[in-house]
Amino acid sequence: MGFLNILFSNSRLIHRIARKQTLGQFPVTLLGVSSTSILKEQSSLFSENDDDDYSQVMDIPGGEVPITAQMKFISESSEKRLPCYRVLDDDGYPILGSIFEEVSKELAVKMYSSMVTLQTLDTIFYEAQRQGRLSFYLTTAGEEAINIASAAALTLDDFVLPQYREVGVILWRGYPVQQIANQLFGNKLDYGKGRQMPCHHGSNELNYLTVSSPIATQIPQAAGVAYSFKMDKKEACAVAYLGDGSTSEGDFHAGLNLAAVLDAPVVFICRNNGWAISTPINQQFRSDGIASRGQAYGIRSIRVDGNDALATYSAIRAARKMAIKEQRPILVEAMTYRVAHHSTSDDSTKYRPVEEIEHWKKSKSPISRFRNYIQRNGWWSDENESQLRGDTRKQVLQAIQIAEKTDKASLTDLFTDVYDKMPSNLQDQEKLLRDAVKRSPKEYPSDVPI
Numbered sequence: 293m294g295f296l297n298i299l300f301s302n303s304r305l306i307h308r309i310a311r312k313q314t315l316g317q318f319p320v321t322l323l324g325v326s327s328t329s330i331l332k333e334q335s336s337l338f339s340e341n342d343d344d345d346y347s348q349v350m351d352i353p354g355g356e357v358p359i360t361a362q363m364k365f366i367s368e369s370s371e372k373r374l375p376c377y378r379v380l381d382d383d384g385y386p387i388l389g390s391i392f393e394e395v396s397k398e399l400a401v402k403m404y405s406s407m408v409t410l411q412t413l414d415t416i417f418y419e420a421q422r423q424g425r426l427s428f429y430l431t432t433a434g435e436e437a438i439n440i441a442s443a444a445a446l447t448l449d450d451f452v453l454p455q456y457r458e459v460g461v462i463l464w465r466g467y468p469v470q471q472i473a474n475q476l477f478g479n480k481l482d483y484g485k486g487r488q489m490p491c492h493h494g495s496n497e498l499n500y501l502t503v504s505s506p507i508a509t510q511i512p513q514a515a516g517v518a519y520s521f522k523m524d525k526k527e528a529c530a531v532a533y534l535g536d537g538s539t540s541e542g543d544f545h546a547g548l549n550l551a552a553v554l555d556a557p558v559v560f561i562c563r564n565n566g567w568a569i570s571t572p573i574n575q576q577f578r579s580d581g582i583a584s585r586g587q588a589y590g591i592r593s594i595r596v597d598g599n600d601a602l603a604t605y606s607a608i609r610a611a612r613k614m615a616i617k618e619q620r621p622i623l624v625e626a627m628t629y630r631v632a633h634h635s636t637s638d639d640s641t642k643y644r645p646v647e648e649i650e651h652w653k654k655s656k657s658p659i660s661r662f663r664n665y666i667q668r669n670g671w672w673s674d675e676n677e678s679q680l681r682g683d684t685r686k687q688v689l690q691a692i693q694i695a696e697k698t699d700k701a702s703l704t705d706l707f708t709d710v711y712d713k714m715p716s717n718l719q720d721q722e723k724l725l726r727d728a729v730k731r732s733p734k735e736y737p738s739d740v741p742i
């Protein structure tokens with residue numbers, strides 16, 4: 293099997309084998325003609341010195357392509373897997389010879405502190421959901437570096453179209469912890485006025501599109517946003533975040549193709565965390581992950597270690613620069629692992645080994661890795677660590693208390709903000725709802741103003 297792969301994928305090898313007249317040793321039915329006729333045909337079509345010097349071309353829409361007399365199928369995959377760009381090893385030591393974007397002490401400490409804030413708020417909000425105070429929650433556990441390092445590489449002018457496991461990105465852009473709590477509790481201070489599920493953050497001011505529950509819708513939208521930036525000659529790009537599972541949606545293919553054809557300045561950041569709820573990646577695609585598909589769409593792509601904050605920061609900085617300067621889409625596949633359950637509606641120990649989860653939690657933590665790096669640089673200490681963790685915990689607990697006490701958005705808000713003047717069908721629906729509340733007041737939540 294291995295040999296067949298090589299034979300199909302490597303034209304040079306076939307030619308070399310053919311020249312040594314050894315092809316006859318191999319199953320000739322593979323190519324459908326006899327070995328001698330292949331050798332004869334080849335000598336007229338290829339020069340002896342340069343295997344790739346095709347002497348005939350075919351002029352077709354889209355340009356000239358070389359002609360070959362060999363019936364060769366393109367291999368379904370390359371023998372070699374795409375490499376993963378990394379700067380820090382698992383212990384946070386820079387890998388010898390690694391090329392990366394230098395970060396100042398100030399930026400590194402801000403990045404680290406934000407990762408810890410993200411981890412702290414995830415832990416506390418997750419617990420609050422388990423206590424029945426929130427209806428739903430999902431964490432970014434294990435993916436803190438992708439969240440924070442990618443956000444740090446962007447500017448506020450860039451327009452972010454998130455999936456849902458990227459609360460760290462909006463946090464980095466200036467969305468307050470209090471606002472996160474307001475959204476989760478769906479109170480009247482929530483920008484969405486309680487009309488979205490928890491974890492569906494968004495902010496006009498921060499150029500961050502509100503999360504959509506149907507996955508992958510943001511991908512073609514990002515191509516559109518980027519195209520509008522191109523027309524306006526803006527010094528900014530669109531940035532779409534997506535999971536490995538989203539690549540199975542038609543929107544992924546439509547979005548990438550559209551972006552490529554339009555030469556739209558968009559960075560697609562795919563968090564390949566191994567799982568789409570309970571579906572592992574080997575049931576999601578046969579390709580070498582996601583980065584390999586970029587080339588088929590004509591999109592420059594890279595695979596990066598998403599648990600390495602420095603590598604992620606450097607790759608996204610470079611991707612952003614190329615997207616804007618060269619007006620082109622870029623695809624980044626960030627390799628990671630979803631350490632937590634998919635959400636509070638899931639128990640991942642039912643479909644994956646606990647040892648696997650523990651391994652990623654303990655030995656592959658992006659937070660410990662980056663902490664080792666900054667602490668070794670003399671930029672961080674154990675005292676800084678306990679102070680930060682204590683302060684952050686207090687801040688999040690206080691935000692929960694305030695959000696919980698704040699009134700919920702009112703029922704009237706359910707019908708506003710889409711139309712300037714409420715259309716008659718919505719007026720009918722509001723009346724129906726109010727009649728239902730009157731008929732069965734006990735079924736209506738007592739804390740939501742009518």
Ligand SMILES: Cc1ncc(C[n+]2csc(CCOP(=O)(O)OP(=O)(O)O)c2C)c(N)n1
Nearest residue numbers: 457505506507535536537538565567568569
């Ligand atoms: C169109 C659509 N189909 C299915 C779902 C249900 N669903 C929600 S999340 C999810 C898995 C997504 O996995 P992935 O993109 O890898 O993101 P991750 O949760 O791993 O971060 C699915 C199937 C959905 N929300 N929308």
Ligand SMILES: [Mg+2]
Nearest residue numbers: 535536567568
């Ligand atoms: Mg996933």
